[in-house]
Amino acid sequence: MVEGKGQSSQRRIEELSQQVERLSLYQAVFDNAFEGMFATDCDNRIIAVNPAFTAITGYTAEEAVGNDPHMLSSGFHDRAFYEEMWAKLSSTGLWQGEVIDRHKDGRPVRLWLSISSQRDAEGKTARRIAVFRDVTEARETAEQLWQRSNFDPLTELPNRNLFLDRLLQALVLAGREGSKAAMLFIGLDGFKNINDSLGHWIGDKVLQEASRRFQNCLRQGDTAARFGGDEFTVVLSGIRATAEVEAVIRSVLEVLQEPFTVEHHHILISCSIGVCLWPGDGEDVEALMRNATAALQQAKQAGRNTFRFFTPAMDARAQARSRLADELSSALAQGEFHLVFQPLVDVKTGKVNAAEALLRWHNRYLGVVSPDQFVPLAEEIGLIRPIGEWLLTAACREALVWQGMGLGEINIAVNISPRQFQQGDIVGIIRRALEETRLPPWLLTIEITEGLLLSNGEEILAKMETIRALGVSLSVDDFGTGYSSLSYLKSFPVDVLKIDRSFIADMGEHSDDATMVEAIIALGHSLHLEVVAEGVETQHQMDFITNLGCDVAQGYFFSPPLSAARFREFVLERQGISEPEGSVAVAPHGVRVLFADDVELARLVFRDFLEGTGCLIDEAADGAEAIAKACAVRKDGGNRHQLMVLDLCMPGTDGFEAARAIRRFEADNGLDPVPLIALTVDNSEDSRDRARQAGFDRFLTKPIARSDLLAAMAEMLPPANTDSAPADAGLVAGINIPTGLEHLLPAFMAEMLKDQQTLRSLAEGRDRAALADHAHAMRGKCGMFGEEVLYSLLGDLESLAPQGDSGEITRLVAKVVERVGRL
Known part of the structure; x- marks a missing residue:
């Protein structure tokens, strides 16, 4: 029995000895580990730290024990980060990840942290053990390696590797959004000569400055990269229209126009650009790269300092726009602009009291260019101010000619673009035009758009008041299409309202447009403004605005825009004035x-x-x-x-x-x-x-x-x-056949006699569509020949045929037959 107790004690001593050894081992591991360690109690207070903790964080055991681990926080992580950490610890008892804490000296340290929880017999958290290591240097080394792998050290732009990744991302985004992505391949023209003549150090400086300029041309989200040597690439994402790509290309070409100044050297350089779009110019990144390279070569072969789209159709359009911009820049110097004038007719007297000056461009290479094409482009490339100033002066000069011819005081109206009005010295331009031409200021009207009244009201108001002080009238063009309120209109010094042509065109079909026209006329008269109806083209429209008391009408009902000589003839005829000798048509x-x-x-x-x-x-x-x-x-x-x-x-x-x-x-x-x-x-x-x-x-x-x-x-x-x-010589008395075409009367009459028989047959049948088509064909013959009465009757028949009353159709056909008989 005694021996049994001795053996039991001996085993107990051995067990205690082993436990001490284990504890000693654990302490040695704790004290000698390279990883930092600390333990917290159930209240999240630090109860123990090892020496590595102090080495990594800078805090001694005495400074750390008893404190919350939050003492190490850098503030880099947000509340959501810690909430996720605690949620994971609560549910699983474990968490690991990278954190950025702060060293005692204030510098940030990156730590890879693992936390495990120990629970008591009741399952509650008794303590937590945290083990961490400093990964700051490793992460910085990795970032440096990533930087070297993905960025060009000279220009600090993305290199080929990162660019291809960004290009792939742009293609994925375009596919998801239903948009396009564009790739530009840019090659500097003649860069090798710079390296050979001035040295590589100068060449490197040029590359750095070129890359900086390229970046300034891009939109947010676009990427520029150096592909190698003197080649750069750009990826444009979220493209909706080719014009967006062209705008960036134009900026890239323009930023190189300014000389590079390096070590007292003034260096001129240009670039050539190849362009590809996705989808369309390649199925994948490799295809786009190949096609963009081909487009770049085409651009270089075309003479450099230009660009080429890979797709021929797009390339043709883009080149046309680029050429248009080039030609437009020299159009003023080449004297390629001229004016045409559309009469404004007094509704009550039928006399011409004003004209709107409209700009036309006839280029020596491109021929006639529509204002819809060149005016927006002029605004975009900054030419609208000199062109607008020329237009204003030329219009004032022509208006003065009208006075010298005895045509009376005919007002000249000139439309000023919103950009020119806002950005340019419009008051100075108007003053110079009046002084140079000596046109009385009351004969000039400046037309501005309704939308301009709503932008930067105080500045616009000040300019308008200064213009009015010169004695010049102000007109609001296209009124009704914007969002002007009555209070806005009352606060601006306006003399004329011009009803937008869209309301005039549709008021016969849409009662809302007719109501709008009536309201604008009433509004204008209540403010003592003159009201002009634009786009009057039919007798019905003329009758409608006349009954409403509209003051002035403008449109093809009276005349299309006319050359200066034709306008003078029109006024002489309209006013009943004898034509001066030497006045001729063109x-x-x-x-x-x-x-x-x-x-x-x-x-x-x-x-x-x-x-x-x-x-x-x-x-x-x-x-x-x-x-x-x-x-x-x-x-x-x-x-x-x-x-x-x-x-x-x-x-x-x-x-x-x-x-x-x-x-x-x-x-x-x-x-x-x-x-x-x-x-x-x-x-x-x-x-x-x-x-x-x-x-x-x-x-x-x-x-x-x-x-x-x-x-x-x-x-x-x-x-x-x-x-x-x-x-x-004019018209044959009694009918509307122009003199000089008498020899064609037999042919015309033979056509009409044959057509009227067909017309009568169709009117007796049920094929109303064929009847309308035949009336339309007859109308075309009469229109070209000048027989306006028959032309009008056939127009009524064409409109009535599809759904009209049979009796009314028969009546119109009889009138057509009677008119042919008179002829």
């Missing part, structure tokens, strides 16, 4: 013209119209023939047409399709666009929009007078290809 002279119309009589009339002008006329009976003749161009371009007039409503290939085909041919072959005039009996806004989109420069509506057709054609041509129009 016409094209000695040019090659293509005229396409499926009606033989129309082609005969056109040829007769141009008799005496020395023009060479090619005829086409349909759109397909017009395309064939327009595209049959010799390599030297000697047989190209200088003007084309296409009827829109031709069977088979119509005028719209023909125009699009001609424009594509010009773009694909690098040819300057030929002026295109659309001729139609359909004067709807939809037809005008389709004509513009198809590539037409001018839209003329049948019936058209000989003088108006010749003047319109002349406005499409440079002055060297225009001359005085051959004499036109």
Whole structure:
């Protein structure tokens, strides 16, 4: 029994000895570990730290024990970080991750921290053990390695590796958002010469400055990279329109225009750019890189300091816009701008009391360029101020000529773009124009847009008041399309309201537009303002605004925009003033013209119209023939047409399709666009929009007078290809057939007699669509020939045929037959 107790004691001593050894081992590990360690109690107070803790954090055991571990916090992590940490500890008892704490001396230290929890018999947390190591140096080394792997050390731009990753991200984003991504491949032109002549140190400085300039051209989210040597790449993400890419390209080309100054050397350098878009120019990153490289080579071969899109169609459009900008920059110096004038007619007296001056551009290479194309571009590239100043002075000078001719005090209205009004010294420009031309200020009206009144009100108000103080009138253009309130209108010194043409055009179909027109006229008169209706084109519209008391009307009902000479003639005729000697109309002279119309009589009339002008006329009976003749161009371009007039409503290939085909041919072959005039009996806004989109420069509506057709054609041509129009004796008494076309009367009458028989047959049947089509075809013949009464009757019949009353249709057909009989 005694021996048993001795053995038990001996085992107990051995166990205690082993426990002491283990504790001694644990303490040795704790004290000698390179990882920092600390323990906390159930209240999260530090109860023990090891020497490595002090080495890593700077805090001794005496400073740490009893404190919350929060004493190490750097403030780098937010509340959410710690809430997630505690949630994980509560649920699993474990947490590990990287934290940024603060050393006792204040510097941040990156730690890889592991925390485990010990629980008591009841499952509650008794203490927590934290083990951490300092990873600051390792992380900095990794970041340095990543930096070296992904950034160019010279320019600090992303290198090829990171760029390809950013490009892939841009493609993924574009696919998700349904947008596009663009890649630019930029090569510095002649950089090797800089290195060879001035040394690599100078070359490196040029690369650094070029990279800085490139970055300043980019939008937020875009990436520029150095691909190697003198090559840079750019990825543009979230692209919605090609114009966004072109704007960045233009900025990149322009920033290199300023010389580089390095060590007293003034260095001029340019770049060439290849452009690819995704989707479209490649399925993946490799394809885009390959195609962008090919586009860059095309740009270098094209003469450098330019760019090329990989897709031929996009390249043609972008190059056209770029060339347009280049030509526009020299248009003033080359004297390529001229003005046309649209009359403003007093509703009560029918006399011309004003004219709106409209800018036109006829480039020596591009031909006639639409204002819709060049005005926004002029604003974008900063040319709107000098162009606007020229326009204002030229308009004032012409208005003074009118006075010298005895036309009376006709006011001249000039539209000023919002950008020019806001950014330029508009008051100084107006004052200089008046002083230079000596035009009385009360004969000048400055037109501004309604939206301008809502932007930076105090500054705009101050400018307007100063302009009014000069004696110049102010007009609000396109009124009704913005959001002007009555209080805004009352607070600005305005003299004239111009009702936007969209309300005038649609008021016959939409009662809301008619109500709007009535309200604007009433509003203007209540504020003692003159009210002008823009875009008046029909008798119905004229009658409507007359009944409402509108003061002035402007639109094709009276006249299209006219050259200076034609405007003077119009005023003389309208005012009943004898025409001064030497006043002549204008016409094209000695040019090659293509005229396409499926009606033989129309082609005969056109040829007769141009008799005496020395023009060479090619005829086409349909759109397909017009395309064939327009595209049959010799390599030297000697047989190209200088003007084309296409009827829109031709069977088979119509005028719209023909125009699009001609424009594509010009773009694909690098040819300057030929002026295109659309001729139609359909004067709807939809037809005008389709004509513009198809590539037409001018839209003329049948019936058209000989003088108006010749003047319109002349406005499409440079002055060297225009001359005085051959004499036109006017109209035959009693009917509306122009004198000089008497020899065509038999052909015209034969057509009408045959057509009226068909018309009567169709009226007796049920095919109303065929009846409308036949009336439309007859109308085209009458319009070209100038027979306005028959033209009007057939127009009514065409409108009535689809759903009209049979009795009314019969009555109109009888009137057509009676009119043909009178002729």
